[in-house]
Amino acid sequence: MYPIVDHEVLAPRVHRLRVKAPVVAEKAKPGQFVILIIDQKGERVPFTISDWDTDAGTVDFVFIEVGKTTRQLATLQPGDTLLSFIGPLGRPAEVDHYGHVVSVLSGYGIAAMVPILKALKEKGNTLTTIVQAPDAERLFGQKPLEELSDTVIWALGTKGDGMMESTTVAMRKLLNQHPKRRIDRVIAMCSLCLMRVLSEMTRPYAIKTMVHLTPVMVDGTGMCGACRLSVGRTNRFACVHGPEFDGHEVDGWEVLMARRCTYADESILQQGFQCRGCSQW
Amino acid sequence: MTDEKETKGAPEKKPKLNLNRVEMPKQSEHERRHNFDEVALGYTWEMAKEEASRCIQCKKRPCQQGCPVNIDIPDFIAALQRENMEEAAKVLKRKTSLPGVCGRVCPQELQCENACTLNKKGAPVAIGRLERFIADWERTQGSATMPEMAPSTGKKVAVVGSGPSGLTVASDLAIFGHQVVLFEALHVAGGVLMYGIPEFRLPKEIVQREVQYVQSLGVDLRLNTVIGINYSLDELLRTDYDAVYLAPGAGLPKFLGVPGENLNMVYSANEFLTRTNLMKAYLYPEYATPIKMGKKVAVIGGGNVAMDAARCAVRLGAQEVYVIYRRTRAEMPARLEEVENAEEEGIQFHFLCNPTAFLSDGRNNVAAMELIRMKLTEPDESGRRRPVPIPGSEYILDVDTVVVSLGTSPNPLIPSTTPDLNVTRWGTVVIDERGRTSKARVWAGGDIVSGGATVISAMGEGRIAAASMHEYLSNGQKKIIPPSPQKDDDKTE
Structure with missing residues (x-):
């Protein structure tokens, strides 16, 4: 059993849990994830690690209440336990000295990107960070982003609209300055549609764009094949080959988005989860 | 139950042979x-x-x-x-x-x-x-008979994977007096016995009782621990363990590689069975894992796993279930008993055909598949009759769910983190006749070696390896000469 040692509400329906799992904390690297099960009747659900403490043996992750399991997670308090907590899974994010790195974050990515940004900073990169959130009330985790980034762009949507536009407009401005103000790499951990749009935006500039994909997973250790996607015309499995992929090589975004939503109508209960204009709805 | 005896020409010896077996009752x-x-x-x-x-x-x-x-x-x-x-x-x-x-x-x-x-x-x-x-x-x-246990040898062994092969090695070595730690990546022990074989063929309670029996022999079971991630093979060998048995089982599922194979509602058999069996999706919503199922389900493949998937689909409410196999009934690798069970349950077999594409309903859900008819060639040197497509024989079959059951390739987690472990070009671990790998103090068996076989063959490999491991551990040698790394390995890339 894996005890919960801390639970913080970061914004409405956004939570951070800290779980005691020394074996996971020992090996965690930026961009990796865990799979947890709450109890005997629970499902296996992946979450990207947002922080860890090897000495204390704890692992943090941030989640948004969207469905059955995340709602149940939101009720857990320190002292409660999880049945299973497996990780760190997946390959760590690629980190090197690239120069100027633009990252795009939304949702859980606002927290889960922090370890990657830290590692990029240590490698001496210049960091521009675009943070997307529906509104100021639902924004969280600003402090580490401000500390790590050379520039932070807050891309807040206006009520009910313009969420994606606020980010793409910011990105467009940066791309217009390229190559005078050169962008060497883009990393995105945000909604699937936004990652797709960003990949298409950077393609003409041949700026390497890494996307963090979160297809549906079951076992998460390379056995079930639920998380497969086509990258560079071959089937890859996000749990062992990813979750970070080159956005320009991902083919079949449409199918990927459809697969992502297979179970949405059953377990995603939240109203307004629907992306505008998404073919799946 | 009948008492008919065939009496042929020659007079029978004293104990008359009863040539008819007693049938086992089945659910209708x-x-x-x-x-x-x-x-x-x-x-x-x-x-x-x-x-x-x-x-x-x-x-x-x-x-x-x-x-x-x-x-x-x-x-x-x-x-x-x-x-x-x-x-x-x-x-x-x-x-x-x-x-x-x-x-x-x-x-x-x-x-x-x-x-x-x-x-x-x-x-x-x-x-x-x-x-x-x-x-x-x-x-x-209630109480299980316990075997005679050898006194403790003070040697410690890691067994990776708690499927049939790992359970066999763990219990054998525990009975020989060695201290055994059994690592399992999932949240329950049993491997394929839990995630793969359905409840209606192998009740999970029975698996868990037999796992508990293995634990009662002193085997220390550690769930939720992935070797190759939480500990590398080298870490195990460097730290506590005198020897390691690798039985991590099946890995990434194989697909046909035809257009549309990633459409929604195209499952791998592993996913379909894991949701159904391990996560008990058939009891959704009491159990949180859902499974989406359509009305017309096609299962691609002719093995036991395909039979299991097809029979699960029937029970999950499919109206029609087709098994699509590119050879004929005679070449099906599935057990005859399972094929008969499947037929009794109304599953329709389509032989000598193979999918060439999966077609979308326009919203990226599978709506149909294109198949091509196959014929068997004359037997080649190996005696096998290869199936070849008949040009121009393509036809369309409406389906809304597909389960691809073509086997698996070995899980790359351990080989990719253990450079000196010899693998074939298919990724299976190379062993000698006693289960030894190219790496000192490491043995292997089960699907990581065979690429996919039966429960009992995985157990058999475990039995052989356990004997070899016991011999090594009993000699008190710290060094063992591994089989030549080049042997059997001309295919390694």
Whole structure:
């Protein structure tokens, strides 16, 4: 059993849990994830690690209440336990000295990107960070982003609209300055549609764009094949080959988005989860 | 149950041979289409006694030689004939810790029962059903018979993977007196016995009882621990462990590589079965894992896993279930018994055809598949008749769910983090005849070696490796000469 040692509400329906799992904390690297099960009747659900403490043996992750399991997670308090907590899974994010790195974050990515940004900073990169959130009330985790980034762009949507536009407009401005103000790499951990749009935006500039994909997973250790996607015309499995992929090589975004939503109508209960204009709805 | 005896020309010897086996009762076809309860109901005491009485206790014991784990079959049947159940259970447990599993899922018709002397004249003794009967008797008794345990050797062994192969090695080495830690990546032990084989063929309670038995031998089970991630193989060898057995099992599922294969509602058999069996999606929403199922389900492949997937689909409410196989019924790798069960449950078999594309409904859900008819060629040098497509024979079959069951490739987690572990170009771990890998102090078996085989062959490989490991551990040597890394390995990339 894996005890919960801390639970913080970061914004409405956004939570951070800290779980005691020394074996996971020992090996965690930026961009990796865990799979947890709450109890005997629970499902296996992946979450990207947002922080860890090897000495204390704890692992943090941030989640948004969207469905059955995340709602149940939101009720857990320190002292409660999880049945299973497996990780760190997946390959760590690629980190090197690239120069100027633009990252795009939304949702859980606002927290889960922090370890990657830290590692990029240590490698001496210049960091521009675009943070997307529906509104100021639902924004969280600003402090580490401000500390790590050379520039932070807050891309807040206006009520009910313009969420994606606020980010793409910011990105467009940066791309217009390229190559005078050169962008060497883009990393995105945000909604699937936004990652797709960003990949298409950077393609003409041949700026390497890494996307963090979160297809549906079951076992998460390379056995079930639920998380497969086509990258560079071959089937890859996000749990062992990813979750970070080159956005320009991902083919079949449409199918990927459809697969992502297979179970949405059953377990995603939240109203307004629907992306505008998404073919799946 | 009938007492007919075939009396041929020659006068029979004294103990008359009963050439008909006692049938095992099954749930009716109509009933079982709607539940996940076990299909085969097992013998009653009378049935078991009658079936046991058919064994002539021949001297040559061919059945035992036909058993990959060398169970003393004539002895447990003799104990049954004497109505000594405790003795029968004890004999069984000498060679297997998983009798309830083996009695249900072993292909006995190819092994012990195939070798049975009676098989030459009529039906062989139903050894599997008797094994199952004894295992079930012992389980309902509450207390399990314990084997004689050797005194502690002070040696420590890591077993990676708690499927049939790992459980066999863990129990063998524990009985030999070694300290065993059994690592499992999932949240429950049992491997394919839990995630793969459905409840209606192998109740999960039985698997868990047999896992508990292995634990009762002193095996330390560590769930939720992925070797290759939490600890590398080298870390295990460098730290606590004198030897390691690798049995991490199946890896990434294989696909056809045809257009549309990633459409929504195209599952791998592993995903489909894991959701259904391990996560109990058939009990959704009591269990949180859902499974989406359409009305017309196509299962691609002809193995036991394909049969399991097809039969799960029936129980999950599919109206029509097709098994699509590119060869003919005669070449199907699935057990005949499972094929018959599937047919009884209304599953339709489409032979000599192969999917060439999956078609979308316009919203990226699968709506149909294009198939091409196949024909078998004349046997080649290997004697195999290869299926080849018949040009221009493409046709469309409407389906809304597809389960691709074409086997798996080995999980790359351990090989990719262990550079000096020799693997074939298919990614399977290379071993010698005693289960040793190219790496000192490391043995391997099960699907990581075979690429995908039966429960009992994985157990057999475990039995051989455990003996070799025990020999090594008993010699007190720290160094062992591994088989030449180049041997058998010309195909390694």
